[in-house]
Amino acid sequence: MNGEELYTLIKEKQPNICQVAAYKAGEKVYSECWNDYQANDCVHIMSATKSIVALLIGIALDRGEIKRVDDKILDYFPEYQIKRGEKTIHNVTIRHLLTMCAPYKCKGDPWSKVCSSDNWTYASLDFLGGRKGLTDEFNYQTVCLHILSGILYRATNRKTVDYANTYLFEPLGIPPHTNYYAETAEEHKQFTIGKTPKENIWFCDPDDLGTPGYGLCMSAEDMAKIGLLCLNKGVYNGKQIVSADWIAEMTRPRTVESEHFRGMDYGYLWWIIDREKNIYAAIGNSGNVIYVNPEEEIVVAVASYFKPTVFDRVDFIRGHIKIFSHAAKMKVWVFGKSEIMKMQYFHLKKS
Numbered sequence: 001m002n003g004e005e006l007y008t009l010i011k012e013k014q015p016n017i018c019q020v021a022a023y024k025a026g027e028k029v030y031s032e033c034w035n036d037y038q039a040n041d042c043v044h045i046m047s048a049t050k051s052i053v054a055l056l057i058g059i060a061l062d063r064g065e066i067k068r069v070d071d072k073i074l075d076y077f078p079e080y081q082i083k084r085g086e087k088t089i090h091n092v093t094i095r096h097l098l099t100m101c102a103p104y105k106c107k108g109d110p111w112s113k114v115c116s117s118d119n120w121t122y123a124s125l126d127f128l129g130g131r132k133g134l135t136d137e138f139n140y141q142t143v144c145l146h147i148l149s150g151i152l153y154r155a156t157n158r159k160t161v162d163y164a165n166t167y168l169f170e171p172l173g174i175p176p177h178t179n180y181y182a183e184t185a186e187e188h189k190q191f192t193i194g195k196t197p198k199e200n201i202w203f204c205d206p207d208d209l210g211t212p213g214y215g216l217c218m219s220a221e222d223m224a225k226i227g228l229l230c231l232n233k234g235v236y237n238g239k240q241i242v243s244a245d246w247i248a249e250m251t252r253p254r255t256v257e258s259e260h261f262r263g264m265d266y267g268y269l270w271w272i273i274d275r276e277k278n279i280y281a282a283i284g285n286s287g288n289v290i291y292v293n294p295e296e297e298i299v300v301a302v303a304s305y306f307k308p309t310v311f312d313r314v315d316f317i318r319g320h321i322k323i324f325s326h327a328a329k330m331k332v333w334v335f336g337k338s339e340i341m342k343m344q345y346f347h348l349k350k351s
Contacts, residue, residue, distance in 0.1 A: 016307035019220035025297040041197035042217035043303040046284030049216035054269035058246035069095040076154040089129035098268040105130040120205040121150030142213035149209040160210030172225045179204040195305040220303040227299035287313030
């Protein structure tokens with residue numbers, strides 16, 4: 001299948017895709033845009049933001065700014081006033097947040113209460129804990145993950161976007177990002193559901209702390225650089241950006257005991273698509289994906305505008321797109337017939 005046929009197929013079958021970038025063994029094999037997007041335009045990658053934050057936490061650990069993933073969360077907020085009768089929060093660690101095993105006193109994401117508060121970190125801490133104690137149950141959260149941005153700031157004295165620009169984006173050749181704060185609920189909504197290209201921005205709270213659960217805007221080309229960094233065990237252009245040990249720990253599969261996620265495992269804010277082959281992905285609502293297959297040395301990044309009914313983007317990558325080597329050069333993408341996937345992408349309503 002040639003490039004023109006591929007372009008048409010994606011346009012017809014995956015109409016909210018704006019950009020695709022794919023690499024095989026470090027060489028770019030495909031890059032294209034749809035929906036009037038240019039290669040350097042950005043989309044809101046939604047919950048794929050979480051996976052980039054996992055890398056920032058790893059960098060802070062490598063630099064000794066965060067001591068251990070088993071640090072107690074409250075060690076970073078000694079002035080925080082604990083709610084009366086709350087005991088569980090004392091034992092919650094950074095690892096609990098990274099693995100989505102932190103306990104919360106809420107069902108679903110408390111968007112309104114957190115995002116209308118003066119301090120999003122404290123408001124998120126107010127929901128942490130509960131009478132059940134530490135159960136290690138998988139409890140996927142987005143807005144309350146804001147605690148991680150608070151921890152990163154307390155540990156480094158750098159705002160989220162500044163830390164990312166210095167220690168991750170600049171070394172990868174990703175354009176510097178700036179904060180974006182929505183003054184009203186309507187602005188917040190439009191940021192999330194808007195379909196037009198965005199700038200290099202990161203949604204933030206009133207204190208300029210980037211939201212770690214969503215809110216980062218990137219192009220597919222820059223998303224692919226994140227994937228290549230992970231594929232190469234933390235090395236990019238010969239420089240160790242984050243340790244190989246952190247990449248290995250971050251992508252180590254942990255079983256998710258829930259029927260809602262259809263057998264996928266979880267690492268540290270990365271989804272593990274195939275435990276045996278260690279295929280993993282950053283996944284965001286609307287089909288925003290950074291797909292990494294170490295065995296075949298493949299990275300595929302897909303950037304998409306808002307469309308909440310997209311369930312199959314990882315299936316689309318795994319089941320229809322084949323990248324292969326011919327005469328030692330990566331030539332084309334081949335779309336085969338539909339296959340039955342071992343893992344299926346479960347659409348996260350709140351991502």
